Amino acid sequence: MHLKYFQTVARMEHMTKAANQLNIAQSALSMIISRLEDDLGASLFDRVGRQIRLNEQGTAYLKRVNIALASLEEGRREVTVLTHREQNRIALAVTTLNRLSNVLSPYLAQYPDANFRITQASTEQDKLLLLERNEIDFFLTTELISRDDIKHVPLVTEKIMIAVPPTHRLAGTTRITLDEVAQEDFISLKQGYSFRELMDAYCKEAGFIPRTICEGDEPAAIASLIRSGLGIAFQPAGSREEYSDLTYIEIEKPSCQLTFYLAWMKNRYLSHAAINFREYIIQHFKTGASP
Numbered sequence: 001m002h003l004k005y006f007q008t009v010a011r012m013e014h015m016t017k018a019a020n021q022l023n024i025a026q027s028a029l030s031m032i033i034s035r036l037e038d039d040l041g042a043s044l045f046d047r048v049g050r051q052i053r054l055n056e057q058g059t060a061y062l063k064r065v066n067i068a069l070a071s072l073e074e075g076r077r078e079v080t081v082l083t084h085r086e087q088n089r090i091a092l093a094v095t096t097l098n099r100l101s102n103v104l105s106p107y108l109a110q111y112p113d114a115n116f117r118i119t120q121a122s123t124e125q126d127k128l129l130l131l132e133r134n135e136i137d138f139f140l141t142t143e144l145i146s147r148d149d150i151k152h153v154p155l156v157t158e159k160i161m162i163a164v165p166p167t168h169r170l171a172g173t174t175r176i177t178l179d180e181v182a183q184e185d186f187i188s189l190k191q192g193y194s195f196r197e198l199m200d201a202y203c204k205e206a207g208f209i210p211r212t213i214c215e216g217d218e219p220a221a222i223a224s225l226i227r228s229g230l231g232i233a234f235q236p237a238g239s240r241e242e243y244s245d246l247t248y249i250e251i252e253k254p255s256c257q258l259t260f261y262l263a264w265m266k267n268r269y270l271s272h273a274a275i276n277f278r279e280y281i282i283q284h285f286k287t288g289a290s291p
Contacts (some may be wrong), residue, residue: 003065005032006044010062011129013045066132073134074269088273093127093139095193096219100271109282114273122217123192131265137274138264143194145263152261155285156238160199162249162255163226163235170249177253178206185231186210187222198258199234205254205283260285 009018009029019026037043044058054062073185088111094100097120108216110115119136121127127139129144131150144152162181164170170181182203188210189196203210216222223243226233236258238247264270 036052072133088115090274090277091136093121093130093136124194141261149266151266154262155260157259159237163246164232165229171247175250175252178251182208185213187214187225187231187233188212190215202256224254
């Protein structure tokens with residue numbers, strides 16, 4: 001339990017916030033951390049006034065603590081699966097929930113006993129954290145993470161298009177070069193999303209920095225703002241099925257694409273249900289389905 005306390009304090013680098021999340025008195029949490037440091041014979045945090053920062057020793061220790069707690073959680077899950085309590089559990093994280101039904105609907109029709117636990121995570125880093133804590137089996141991502149312990153399988157690659165309201169000056173256009181919208185107002189996901197970073201990179205390649213007037217964290221809300229006439233936005237081609245009242249324009253230059261990946265931790269225990277879902281979703285996208 002004390003290791004979980006340390007892990008939370010290390011992640012938040014704020015004793016009060018960590019105590020609130022752990023539902024423990026701050027004084028008790030401070031004492032636990034102090035005793036841990038005494039046992040180790042080393043300080044784990046640099047303290048300046050009320051501020052704390054994980055130091056070099058703390059960073060090294062946190063790495064081992066994360067591994068140990070993930071291993072214990074993996075063992076717990078394996079035991080619960082073997083005792084049939086979570087035999088059909090499949091846990092995954094996604095950025096947006098609105099397109100997930102394309103995958104889940106046919107799967108649940110075929111495997112109605114599947115027990116899904118789905119978490120909406122704002123950024124790729126949030127998903128990775130859930131994976132490291134062994135709280136999820138997989139996550140859907142548009143970013144390749146350069147880590148040897150993470151496995152990625154590409155599911156589908158989509159064109160990225162420009163979505164505009166039907167009243168926009170470009171509504172009757174089918175194709176443009178990206179620099180043609182350099183002076184437009186853009187609606188976008190917030191910084192930290194891999195899709196946002198990719199779009200900014202494509203704009204840079206086209207020779208401009210997008211004038212982003214509104215940032216959000218839910219694609220459905222972005223589509224609604226486009227519809228209102230506030231601005232335009234980048235959208236995966238597959239979203240045309242959901243937001244058919246918007247006008248989608250192909251980008252001729254540069255070639256803008258987005259690849260969706262399924263990611264999981266290598267050499268980690270997965271239930272039979274999770275393995276079955278992984279094989280299903282990979283095969284599902286081989287048929288040309290969109291996420």
